[in-house]
Amino acid sequence: MARTKTGPKDAPELSREAVLRFVAENPGRSSKREIAKAFQVKGDDRVALKTLLAELQSEGVISGDRRRFKMPGALPPVGVFEIRRRDEEGALLGEPTSWDREEDGDPPRLPVRIDRDKGPAPGVGERVLARVVEEDGDERHLKIIRVLEKRRTVSLGVFRATKGGGGRVEPVERKQLEFMIAPGDTKDAADGDLVEVEAGTRRRIGLPMGVITEVIGSMRSERAISSIALHAHGIPHIFPNAVLAEAEMAGPAPLEDREDWRDLPLITIDPADAKDHDDAVHAAPDDDPSNPGGFVLTVAIADVAWYVRPGSKLDAEARLRGNSVYFPDRVVPMLPERISNDLCSLRENEDRPALAVRMTVSGDGEKRKHSFHRVMMRSHAKLAYEKAQAAIDGAIGDVDPQLVETVLKPLWEAYRLVRMARERRQPLELDLPERKLKLDAQGRVDKVVVPMRLDAHRLIEEFMILANVAAAESLERQRQMLIYRAHDAPSLSKLEGLREFLRSLEIPLAKSGELRPSHFNTILTHVRGGEHESLVNEVVLRSQSQALYTPENFGHFGLNLTRYAHFTSPIRRYADLVVHRALITALKLGEGGLSAEDESAMAATAEEISRAERRAMAAERDTVDRLVAHHLADRVGDTFDGRIGGVTKAGLFVQLPTYGADGFVPIATLGAEYFHYDEAGHALIGDRSGHGYQLGDTVEVRLVEAVPLAGSLQFEMLTEPRKLPRKTGSFHKTAGRRGRKGRDRKNVASKVKRRR
Known part of the structure; x- marks a missing residue:
């Protein structure tokens, strides 16, 4: 079709080819009005343009409506995308939210390029404003402009098939809608499958219609309940093939450039069912005459930084996960088993690389000095908390008596000193018992237990706290950037609410001066054993701020410490891995230190792993609620x-x-x-x-x-x-x-x- 003769002489020719070229070259601004303006279409020529656009649409050459025409399958240069999932390499994949499935088929999924300097990476399920970038010799990808919001259009539910095809989706959250699914929109979901459903057309009568966009898996599996939480909270739980391959290629760390500590009788004390062991401890009397009654404590931590290097696929995956997630029926680890349960697990009688801190404490339990070392160690014993406690209490059982005399007793004596220092420091002492679900072979609740708190637990906790403090102090001394584990003091508004509540129980809380944990401990001691004990413990807990990760130090109020960093669990927390790298860089301990990107993205990393921690806590809590609801459904x-x-x-x-x-x-x-x-x-x-x-x-x-x-x-x-x-x-x-x-x-x- 040629250009109408009545148009201006200098106007471009209104032809099929010209219109198609304009739509292709101007994605996102190809409305009927813009096309008319580009071709200077006026008067009667508007009818010709309308006819031409209708023909192109009917032939399927262009799609859209009068407000926005586009080439089928074309993407705007900038648009809103939804992060739906990840590919086998671990890259996040985004889909355009405005895609018309009926006209254009399944939407494209473009990999997301993450710029760590621009803030935390988006998570699965979030919407982003992104630019489509196509570089020479490279595939199209998305460059994030900003994260917009959590997606709201997709719900999680269980598909219930009906006779004749189709079915309905029963939501997994009370606030979500139930959807009817037409026979052609099931995506081959079977009855009882956990699915993602997208809202379709609303009807005046009956349930709204929906379209299943993804089939996640069967709800008949033993791990079905935790699967709901994983998908509802967008927690990565399947390692990409490239990450697994990188982990499998790793081999034992060499002794070269490490101190040989294999003869030092370090031991691990962990839960009886622990599969990975990332910390080992040792204590011995200090032979320095200037420190009478003092001890030398050693805490050795698995050297994860040797295996998980900045810029590697293992590192990208660990940062994305942020931490391991613990459900009653399974653990979703931060690192593949090859790393967490094998190469970095401090197994008994096996050589393992470690980053160790040697701390000297005085006779009254105060730390006098410390030093960090990159070592090769060998655990001399693997003990469960209960077994170690029984041995120190006199019921030695199958624990070597010599180990009790030469290793366990010095550990307990050193703990006695450290405990004295803790009592003087007076951290917040809330009494809130922890409950754990025990499941049967079918993954259902069998019983709920409150694990007994032993001195063996407290010993490891205190030694780890001391090591974490030493890490923060060393990095500050070296002026090295790090991620702190910070816990701010309660806000003024929360304190006023707590003060008013305590007043109703005729318990005073000082108004003037700086409140410290000891003030709260005085209140908790006052109500101990009384009718208000659990109530006051609960309200005091709710008045506290939430702990988080941050490159800025504002202390740890709960522990009553001026500086604190997580150093002791790099297998299950990314924050600890960053601290390890910082120590390696600051103290010149060899390979695997901080990269320039690590340092420039420290604030974004802290924000991202804080968010991952909150996400994990919510998923764990939701899973417990669902398991208990299943257990009580017939009662x-x-x-x-x-x-x-x-x-x-x-x-x-x-x-x-x-x-x-x-x-x-x-x-x-x-x-x-x-x-x-x-x-x-x-x-x-x-x-x-x-x-x-x-x-x-x-x-x-x-x-x-x-x-x-x-x-x-x-x-x-x-x-x-x-x-x-x-x-x-x-x-x-x-x-x-x-x-x-x-x-x-x-x-x-x-x-x-x-x-x-």
């Missing part, structure tokens, strides 16, 4: 003893101590009277009776609903509300507002009546 109607673990405007969260999970009691089911929410007092209080429920109360509840997929339990309160202590200011504010609203409504009603 609807049964009664349970619980404890109020959360108070909100909407109702009460009740913890079941036996199972370590929460259920919800809606406020509307509590009784006939109106319940005020006392935020500072962590309570719901009846407006007429003054009776109510408070955080920490022991209560009896009946299970009325269990939703296993969502990990949700709903209870009915059976315990009558109790008379609560003197109410806090926040109660009087909410009660006053409600009273004023009631009086205002009455006044308005009387005025209307008078007008009538």
Whole structure:
């Protein structure tokens, strides 16, 4: 079709080829108006342009609508992309969000190039604004401009097939919608498969329609429950082939340029079921006459930095994961087993490379000096916590008596000194027992246990804390950039809320001066053994700031330390690996130190691994909730003893101590009277009776609903509300507002009546 004759003489020719060339060269700005402007189309020529565009569309040569035409399969130079997954090499893959599947088929998936200087990398499930870059001799890829948001269009659920094809997707979160799936939109999902579903058309009647975009796996597997959490939180859990290949190529570290410490009787003390051992310890009396009663402590940590080098695929994967994730049914490791369970695991009687710190403590437990060494070591014994404790308590069992005399007893004597220093330092001493789920062979809850806290646990913890402090001190002394493990003091607003709550229990909290952990410990000691012990422990915990990783040092409030860095677990935490590299660089300990990119991206790395830590904690918590909900699904109607673990405007969260999970009691089911929410007092209080429920109360509840997929339990309160202590200011504010609203409504009603 030639250009219409009525157009301006200098206008470009309006032809099929010219329009197609314009659309191809101008992706993202090829609307009908822009095409008309480019070809100077006016008057009657608009009809010719409309006809031409309609012909090109009907032939499938261009796609889109009058607002944006494009070549089929074409991408705009800049657009919004969704990070959907990763390829076999571990690269993140982005899909354009505006892609029309009906017209253009499956969308392209472009690898994302990460610029560490521009902030943390996006995660799977996030939306980004990105530029499509095509360089000579290279494939197209995405360059991130900025991260926009977590995706909202894709939900996770379980496919339930129906007769005749199609089915529905049952959501794994209560807030998500249930979708109907047409026969052609199942992507061959089988009944019971965990799937990703994208919202389709809404209908006036019935469930909204959806399209399955990805089949994740069967919910009949033993690890199905933790699989939900992995995908819901976007946690990488399958190692790319390139990462596994790189790990398999690694070999034993050489002795060259290392100190030979293989004769030093270092030992590992870990949980009985531990598969990797990244720390070993040793202690001996100090023979320096100037340090009477002192000890020399040695902590040796697996030399992960030797194997995981900056810029390697192993390093990129470890940084992406941030940390290992621990579920009741499995561990999702930060590093492949070849590294974590083999080459870097400090196995008994096997040579292993390590980064060790030798610390001298005085007779009163204070650290006098320390030094770092890159060594080759050999663990002389592998002990479980319980076995080490039994041996030191006199029940030697199968532990070598000579090991008890020459290794264990010096360790316990050194711990006694370090413990003295800890007690003088007075870190925050919260008493919050940890519960662990034990599963049966089918992956279901068998029992819930509270592991006993032994001196063996405390010994390893204190030695690790001391080593972490030494790492931070050495790097500061060398003016070397590092990532701190920081824990800020409670905010003023949280302290004021805590102060008001404690006032209701007639427990003072000083207003003036700088609060230290010892102030909180005094309060915790005051309530120990009393009716408010668990309540006060819980509220004090909630008043604390969240610990995080940062290149800026603002101390560790909980441990009452001015400087602190994670150094002792590089197998399972990326922060520790960065600290190892920093020490290697600062102290000139050989290969595997910080790269220039490591240093320039330190802030972004700290932010990214802090986010990964929070992600892991949420996934672990969700998995426990789902496992318990599955376990209790056939006990609807049964009664349970619980404890109020959360108070909100909407109702009460009740913890079941036996199972370590929460259920919800809606406020509307509590009784006939109106319940005020006392935020500072962590309570719901009846407006007429003054009776109510408070955080920490022991209560009896009946299970009325269990939703296993969502990990949700709903209870009915059976315990009558109790008379609560003197109410806090926040109660009087909410009660006053409600009273004023009631009086205002009455006044308005009387005025209307008078007008009538």
